[in-house]
Amino acid sequence: MAKPVVAIVGRPNVGKSTFFNKLAGKRIAIVEDKPGVTRDRIYADVEWLNYNFTLIDTGGLEPESKDIILSQMRAQAKIAIETADVIVFMVDGRTGLVAADEEIANLLRKTGKPVLLVVNKVDTSKLPDSFYDFYQLALGDPVPISSTNALGLGDLLDEIVKRFPKNDVEEYEDEAIKVAVIGKPNVGKSSIINTILGEERVIVSDIAGTTRDAIDTPFVHGNDKYVFIDTAGIRRKSRVVEDIEKYSVVRSLGAIDRANVCIMMIDATEGVTEQDKKIAGYAHEAGKATVIVVNKWDAVKKETNTMNEYVKEIRNQLSFMSYAPILFVSAVTKQRVHKILETVKFISNQHSMRVPTGRLNDVINEAILLNQPPSDKGKRLKIYYVTQISVRPPVFVIFVNDRELTHFSYTRYIENKIREAFGFEGTPISILYREKG
Numbered sequence: 001m002a003k004p005v006v007a008i009v010g011r012p013n014v015g016k017s018t019f020f021n022k023l024a025g026k027r028i029a030i031v032e033d034k035p036g037v038t039r040d041r042i043y044a045d046v047e048w049l050n051y052n053f054t055l056i057d058t059g060g061l062e063p064e065s066k067d068i069i070l071s072q073m074r075a076q077a078k079i080a081i082e083t084a085d086v087i088v089f090m091v092d093g094r095t096g097l098v099a100a101d102e103e104i105a106n107l108l109r110k111t112g113k114p115v116l117l118v119v120n121k122v123d124t125s126k127l128p129d130s131f132y133d134f135y136q137l138a139l140g141d142p143v144p145i146s147s148t149n150a151l152g153l154g155d156l157l158d159e160i161v162k163r164f165p166k167n168d169v170e171e172y173e174d175e176a177i178k179v180a181v182i183g184k185p186n187v188g189k190s191s192i193i194n195t196i197l198g199e200e201r202v203i204v205s206d207i208a209g210t211t212r213d214a215i216d217t218p219f220v221h222g223n224d225k226y227v228f229i230d231t232a233g234i235r236r237k238s239r240v241v242e243d244i245e246k247y248s249v250v251r252s253l254g255a256i257d258r259a260n261v262c263i264m265m266i267d268a269t270e271g272v273t274e275q276d277k278k279i280a281g282y283a284h285e286a287g288k289a290t291v292i293v294v295n296k297w298d299a300v301k302k303e304t305n306t307m308n309e310y311v312k313e314i315r316n317q318l319s320f321m322s323y324a325p326i327l328f329v330s331a332v333t334k335q336r337v338h339k340i341l342e343t344v345k346f347i348s349n350q351h352s353m354r355v356p357t358g359r360l361n362d363v364i365n366e367a368i369l370l371n372q373p374p375s376d377k378g379k380r381l382k383i384y385y386v387t388q389i390s391v392r393p394p395v396f397v398i399f400v401n402d403r404e405l406t407h408f409s410y411t412r413y414i415e416n417k418i419r420e421a422f423g424f425e426g427t428p429i430s431i432l433y434r435e436k437g
């Protein structure tokens with residue numbers, strides 16, 4: 001399922017961030033690559049009933065002077081219009097309707113996206129007289145809430161989830177490999193996608209006849225079916241000012257959730273940036289298979305050791321994904337681009353690999369003989385039995401005498417032994433412990 005995006009738009013001080021903080025569950029900080037600009041709290045995962053969505057606080061961009069409030073609001077509205085599935089337009093029930101509200105309403109009304117007009121700071125059950133003025137914005141029934149008193153939030157969330165797009169994501173056959181091309185703006189995501197889709201041996205499914213925008217791009221290569229996830233989001237170029245391009249990362253995250261395999265793009269001319277680490281970290285945490293693709297390799301001046309040095313640097317910066325293969329490509333000269341799908345297919349297989357329990361236990365027993373499990377206060381960790389409980393990503397359960405005795409360095413040792421024996425290239429693996437009486 002696609003994860004819908006909800007954006008909050010509104011004048012400064014109407015209560016956007018108060019509202020955001022009330023709803024925000026797990027937060028993902030986004031750090032801009034520019035020095036000195038660190039903003040977190042831009043978006044958060046929210047759960048309501050059976051829905052999961054991403055909430056964006058476009059107010060993360062505060063104007064530095066009053067003069068530019070209006071232009072900032074236009075920028076906010078643009079982000080919302082380009083990124084969001086549902087727009088929450090927040091106004092202030094205490095100050096009542098003001099001209100700037102009308103200005104923004106005019107922009108939002110034209111989008112064709114669902115807009116919910118929310119009147120904040122209605123702190124009691126009695127609606128203020130000014131409430132009715134908001135009907136003039138012609139955005140339907142205003143929804144009263146109080147962010148500070150947490151009033152009306154449940155009803156509002158009900159209204160939000162009702163407006164999520166229905167069935168806008170197709171279900172793909174199980175054998176299709178779902179691929180997310182991820183990375184920061186301008187790294188070459190759309191160039192790579194177009195180069196791969198432009199290859200002779202790739203057959204892009206005929207989607208003519210469908211009325212809505214196709215979100216994903218299914219295609220066939222050799223005997224294998226693939227889907228590029230959220231190509232609409234990548235190919236529809238955002239014209240918003242550079243300062244706010246980080247919002248496009250939200251789309252990357254949504255695509256990761258729906259994919260099996262991620263193509264994590266790095267710009268060879270820039271090296272690994274903070275933003276890259278965040279995005280790659282998300283793919284890792286989500287348990288996806290990943291290939292690291294260093295693009296724009298044509299633009300790098302090369303000496304004998306350039307590639308080796310580069311590999312070292314990536315391993316260093318993205319140390320949590322030492323399992324990911326690295327490819328150096330150029331979307332412009334097409335150098336090694338044909339390797340990408342080959343690698344995607346390979347790591348997709350590794351990601352779904354299930355190893356035989358007998359062999360797995362042989363490997364672990366041998367590992368234990370070579371390097372004894374840790375002990376504490378005279379008590380030693382005993383490993384009884386190991387089994388793989390799932391694939392995509394592979395998860396192993398180790399039955400032990402006492403979980404307290406486990407140690408991350410020993411877990412890493414076991415992980416390395418499993419990888420040595422079976423591969424699992426390109427995929428994170430998880431190891432869990434269970435006590436057995």
Ligand code: GDP
Binds near residue numbers: 016
């Ligand atoms: P933003 O600029 O739109 O993000 O607004 P903030 O969330 O920073 O809120 C601006 C001010 O309004 C703060 O002083 C908040 O405490 C206050 N505020 C926010 N929500 C409410 C509310 O529901 N009721 C009242 N009375 N004040 C609120």
Ligand code: GDP
Binds near residue numbers: 187188234
């Ligand atoms: P996206 O924002 O990640 O989708 O990036 P684009 O595909 O739009 O590419 C951003 C810019 O980088 C464009 O100007 C491309 O022409 C350029 N670019 C993309 N791939 C390469 C490459 O392999 N080599 C060079 N030199 N430039 C590239």
